Structure formats: C-alpha cells, structure tokens
Amino acid sequence: xxxxxxxxxxxxxxxxxxxxxxxxxxxxxxxxxxxxxxxxxxxxxxxxxxxxxxxxxxxxxxxxxxxxxxxxxxxxxxxxxxxxxxxxxxxxxxxxxxxxxxxxxxxxxxxxxxxxxxxxxxxxxxxxxxxxxxxxxxxxxxxxxxxxxxxxxxxxxxxxxxxxxxxxxxxxxxxxxxxxxxxxxxxxxxxxxxxxxxxxxxxxxxxxxxxxxxxxxxxxxxxxxxxxxxxxxxxxxxxxxxxxxxxxxxxxxxxxxxxxxxxxxxxxxxxxxxxxxxxxxxxxxxxxxxxxxxxxxxxxxxxxxxxxxxxxxxxxxxxxxxxxxxxxxxxxxxxxxxxxxxxxxxxxxxxxxxxxxxxxxxxxxxxxxxxxxxxxxxxxxxxxxxxxxx
Numbered sequence: 001x002x003x004x005x006x007x008x009x010x011x012x013x014x015x016x017x018x019x020x021x022x023x024x025x026x027x028x029x030x031x032x033x034x035x036x037x038x039x040x041x042x043x044x045x046x047x048x049x050x051x052x053x054x055x056x057x058x059x060x061x062x063x064x065x066x067x068x069x070x071x072x073x074x075x076x077x078x079x080x081x082x083x084x085x086x087x088x089x090x091x092x093x094x095x096x097x098x099x100x101x102x103x104x105x106x107x108x109x110x111x112x113x114x115x116x117x118x119x120x121x122x123x124x125x126x127x128x129x130x131x132x133x134x135x136x137x138x139x140x141x142x143x144x145x146x147x148x149x150x151x152x153x154x155x156x157x158x159x160x161x162x163x164x165x166x167x168x169x170x171x172x173x174x175x176x177x178x179x180x181x182x183x184x185x186x187x188x189x190x191x192x193x194x195x196x197x198x199x200x201x202x203x204x205x206x207x208x209x210x211x212x213x214x215x216x217x218x219x220x221x222x223x224x225x226x227x228x229x230x231x232x233x234x235x236x237x238x239x240x241x242x243x244x245x246x247x248x249x250x251x252x253x254x255x256x257x258x259x260x261x262x263x264x265x266x267x268x269x270x271x272x273x274x275x276x277x278x279x280x281x282x283x284x285x286x287x288x289x290x291x292x293x294x295x296x297x298x299x300x301x302x303x304x305x306x307x308x309x310x311x312x313x314x315x316x317x318x319x320x321x322x323x324x325x326x327x328x329x330x331x332x333x334x335x336x337x338x339x340x341x342x343x344x345x346x347x348x349x350x351x352x353x354x355x356x357x358x359x360x361x362x363x364x365x366x367x368x369x370x371x372x373x374x375x376x377x378x379x380x381x382x383x384x385x386x387x388x389x390x
Contacts, residue, residue: 001024001026001030001034002034002037002038002382003379003382003383004024005020005024005031005034005035005038005044006038006043006044006063006382007379007382008020008023008024009044009061009062009063009086009087010063010086010087010088010378010382011186013062013087014047014060014061014062015060015061016050016058016059016060016061017031017032017035017050017058017059017061018050018058019050019058020035020061028058031061035061042064042066042067043063043064043067043086043382044061044062044063044064045061045062045063045064045065046059046060046061047059047060047061047062048060063085063086063087064086065085065086066126067085067086067128068083068084068085068086068091068122068124068126068127068128069083069084069085069086069088069127069128069129069130069131069374069377069378069381070082070083070084070115070118070119070127070129070130070131070167070373070374070377071083071084071130071131071179071369071370071371071372071373071374071377072111072115072130072131072132072133072163072370072373073132073133073176073179073180073366073368073369073370073372073373074098074100074107074111074132074133074134074135074176075098075100075135075176075202075203075329075369076099076100076135076150076202076203076204076253077097077098077099077100077203077329078095078096078097078098079095079096079098079107079110079111079114080093080094080095080366080367080369080370081093081094081095081096081111081114081115081118081370082094082118082367082370082371082374083115083118083119083122083124083127084370084371084374086128086378088186088187088371088374088375088378090367090370090371091122091124092118092119092121092122093118093366093367093370094114094117094118095366096110096114098110098111100134100135100150100151100154101150101151101152103152103153103154104145104153104154104157104159104162108159108162108163111132112163112166112167115130115167126169127167127168127169128169128170128377128381129169129170129171129172129377129378129380129381130163130164130167130169130170130171130172130373130377131171131172131173131174131179131372131373131374131375131376131377132159132160132163132171132172132173132174132373133173133174133175133176133178133179133180133369133372133373134148134151134154134159134173134175134176135148135150135151135175135176135202135203135204135206136148136149136150136151136154136175137175137221137222137225138173138174138175138221139220139221140172140173140174140217140221142158142160143158143159143160143161143171143172143173144156144157144158144159144160144173145157145159145173146221149204149228149238149239149240149241150203150204150239159173160172160173170377170380170381171377172373172376172377172380174217174373174376175206175208175221175224176200176206176369177198177200177206177207177208177224178208178215178217178224178372179208179369179372179373179376180198180200180208180327180328180362180368180369180372181196181198181208181209181210181215181325181372182208182215182371182372182375182376183364183367183368183369183370183371183372183373183375184196184198184208184325184327184362184364184368184372185210185213185375186371186372186375187364187367187368187371188325188362188363188364188368189323189325189360189362189363190210190323190325193210193321193322193323194210194212194213194322195210195211195212195319195320195321195322195323196210196321196322196323196324196325197209197210197224197312197315197319197321197323197324197325198210198324198325198327198362199226199308199312199324199325199326199327199328200327200328201250201251201252201304201308201326201327201328201329201330201331201337202251202252202328202329202330203251203252203253203329204227204239204247204251204252204253205226205227205246205247205250205251205308205328206224206225206226206227207224207225207226207315208224209223209224209319226246226311226315227245227246227247227251228240228242228245228246228247229245229246229311230242230243230244230245230246231244231245231246231249231307231310231311232244232249235248235249236248236249236254236257239253246307246308246311249303249304249307250303250304250305250307250308251330252282252283252328252329252330254304255283255286255300255301255304255330256280256281256282256283256285256286258300259271259281259283259285259286259289259297259300260275260280260281262296262300263275263281267296268289268294268296268297269294270288270289270292270294270296270297271285271286271289271294271296271297274288274289283329283330283332283333284329284332286300286301286333287301287332287333287334290333290336298336301333301336301337301340302336302340304330304337304340305336305337305338305339305340305341305343305344306340306344308341308344309340309341309342309343309344309345309348310344310348312324312341312344312345312349312359313344313345313347313348313349314348316345316349316350316353316354316357317349317350317353320353321357322357323357323358323359323360324345324357324358324359324360325360325361325362326338326341326359326360326361326362327361327362327364327368331361331362334361335361338359338360338361341359342359345359346359
C-alpha cells in the first residue's frame with residue numbers, strides 16, 4: 001500500500017487524501033494511517049488543506065522535500081551523473097568522458113567524484129538512494145556485472161555494494177539499456193506507452209523491454225541483448241567472441257571501424273581528412289562526414305540502419321510493441337539513421353503490427369539515464385520502506 005501511495009505522489013504530484021483514497025481504492029481512514037507512518041519514515045508530509053469537494057476539506061499529501069536520489073549512468077565511453085528530488089526532477093547533472101575498459105575501481109571512483117560535485121552544486125548533503133546503470137549484463141538481485149563483453153575486470157565485481165558503502169545509502173544496479181528504458185517511460189516520449197521497446201545504439205546495441213508498464217529483464221537478466229543476435233554467419237568478429245552479431249555490424253564501434261577502413265583506403269576524402277586531423281574516428285565523425293555530403297559516410301549509416309531494421313522487424317512481429325524508441329550516442333546521427341531503420345522495419349514486419357507503430361528518437365539525451373536510474377532506486381526505496389514498516 002505505501003509503495004503504491006508513494007509512487008502515486010511521485011508520478012502525479014501532491015494529492016489530497018480523498019484523491020489518494022479514490023486512486024488506490026481504499027478508505028480515507030486507511031490513507032490517513034499510511035500517511036502518518038510514511039511521515040514517521042521521512043517520506044511523506046501533509047501539505048495543507050486541499051480544495052473543497054463539498055463537506056469536510058481533505059488534506060494535501062506530498063513527498064518529503066528532503067528526498068534526494070542519485071542517478072549514475074555509465075556507458076562505454078562516458079558517464080552521466082545527476083541528483084533528483086523525490087519526484088525525479090533533475091536538480092543538477094554532469095557528464096564526463098570515461099573508458100569502461102579502465103576497470104570498476106577507476107570508473108566508479110570517477111563516477112563518485114562527479115556525484116560529489118553534483119551534490120555540492122545542488123546543495124545536497126544526504127542521499128535517500130542511488131541507481132547505477134552499466135553497459136553490460138547484470139545480475140539484478142546480486143548487484144553485480146556478469147561476463148560483460150566490453151568491460152574487462154568487471155565480471156562479478158560487487159558494484160551495488162561498493163557504491164552503497166561509499167554513499168551510505170541503498171543502491172540498485174541494472175543494465176544501462178534498462179535504465180534508459182525506465183527513464184523514457186517516466187519522462188520521455190514513451191510516457192503514455194504500456195508496451196514498448198527502447199533500443200540503444202551506442203558503442204554496443206541493446207534493447208529495454210517494457211511489458212504492461214513493467215520492465216522485463218528475463219529469467220537471468222539477459223532479456224533484450226539484441227546486439228548479439230547473429231545477422232550474418234560470416235560477419236566480423238564481435239566483442240562477445242562470436243561473429244556476425246548485429247553489434248559487430250551496426251554499433252558505434254563498428255561504424256568507427258568501417259569509417260577508418262574507408263578513410264585509409266582512400267574511398268572517402270571527408271573521412272580521411274577527419275582521420276588525419278583527429279588520429280582516430282568515432283561514429284560522430286561519420287555524422288560530420290554525412291553533413292559534408294560524403295557518399296561513403298551516408299552509405300555507412302544506411303548499412304547500419306538496415307541491419308538494425310532487420311532485427312527490429314523480427315522483434316515487432318514477435319512482440320507487437322506499441323512504440324519503439326531509439327536512443328544512445330549513435331542517434332546523434334539523426335534522421336538519416338532513423339529513416340533507414342523505419343523503412344526496413346516497416347517493410348519487413350507484418351502490416352498489422354506496424355499499422356500504428358511509431359518509431360521515434362529519444363529526446364532525453366544524457367538525462368534519460370540519470371532519471372531512469374533515480375526512478376529505479378525510488379521504486380526500491382519506496383517498496384522496501386513500505387515492507388519494513390508493515
């Protein structure tokens with residue numbers, strides 16, 4: 001009951017006890033008792049009289065103004081860290097470049113350093129909880145990374161417990177794509193969608209799955225690992241050890257690899273100039289070359305979008321989602337990539353499944369991971385406090 005009440009306040013704003021009783025289908029007496037217990041826990045406060053609905057005026061209830069959550073979203077090449085209030089409004093956020101291959105001690109130390117900077121900026125001295133997302137498979141219940149292909153040194157590392165010890169508050173750990181999907185559900189274009197897919201195209205490729213409003217992780221937490229679906233038996237080697245994976249064709253690292261090969265072979269003047277200037281190419285450089293009208297760069301993006309669209313078409317026919325949201329760093333390439341993904345997905349899927357299926361770009365950017373991580377820990381905190389006080 002308390003978890004549902006807190007979630008209602010988080011998602012809807014201040015509500016009267018009468019409104020809460022109606023929404024949760026319980027009596028006002030029950031609501032009054034639950035609000036009193038939540039007040040003792042420091043999670044909710046009475047915020048004055050509500051507008052009259054006739055008869056005795058009800059009392060407004062709101063989340064405690066002291067609730068603060070941290071969201072730490074770690075990617076392969078950078079991390080975003082922010083602090084939110086209890087309603088998950090971002091109070092401050094910083095982004096820093098970071099290399100996941102440096103290992104958990106270095107990367108987590110960087111993340112916690114940025115978090116302390118953010119907390120100081122927002123005037124926050126105490127956290128109610130923190131959520132962490134990392135770019136690889138996670139055992140959600142144990143709070144550890146499990147055999148992550150692009151994260152040497154992270155396998156079995158107790159990320160959740162290490163961060164919790166440092167911050168002195170509860171922590172949840174999940175895959176970065178799941179975190180982004182939850183952020184999109186809370187504050188992005190998927191707010192009204194009950195069943196949707198969030199596809200992250202960054203250094204790697206993954207998919208967050210939301211079914212009837214709930215994140216679906218699968219039995220072992222591996223649901224949505226679409227980057228390692230094989231799309232060609234004789235394709236390039238993938239970080240996971242297999243060949244021909246979607247990620248090996250269409251991820252950010254794959255785009256950078258193919259762009260570098262094109263530049264060195266003299267097939268693209270624009271990419272060759274960028275390579276000479278920078279020393280190495282990224283997926284973002286492919287986008288720069290597209291902006292210059294370079295046909296090789298345009299074809300690289302079309303090939304990437306085509307491969308992603310092939311896999312999404314299968315997912316659409318299987319899952320029949322209400323929406324697909326595309327996010328991640330490679331989406332900075334914009335509508336050229338999106339147009340190819342849409343075209344292939346619509347052509348190859350069942351007409352009934354795509355007749356009213358929007359495929360859209362996320363608009364949250366780096367903030368999506370911060371909000372999603374904070375949302376995850378808010379659910380855990382509200383539920384655990386509820387059960388502990390029951």
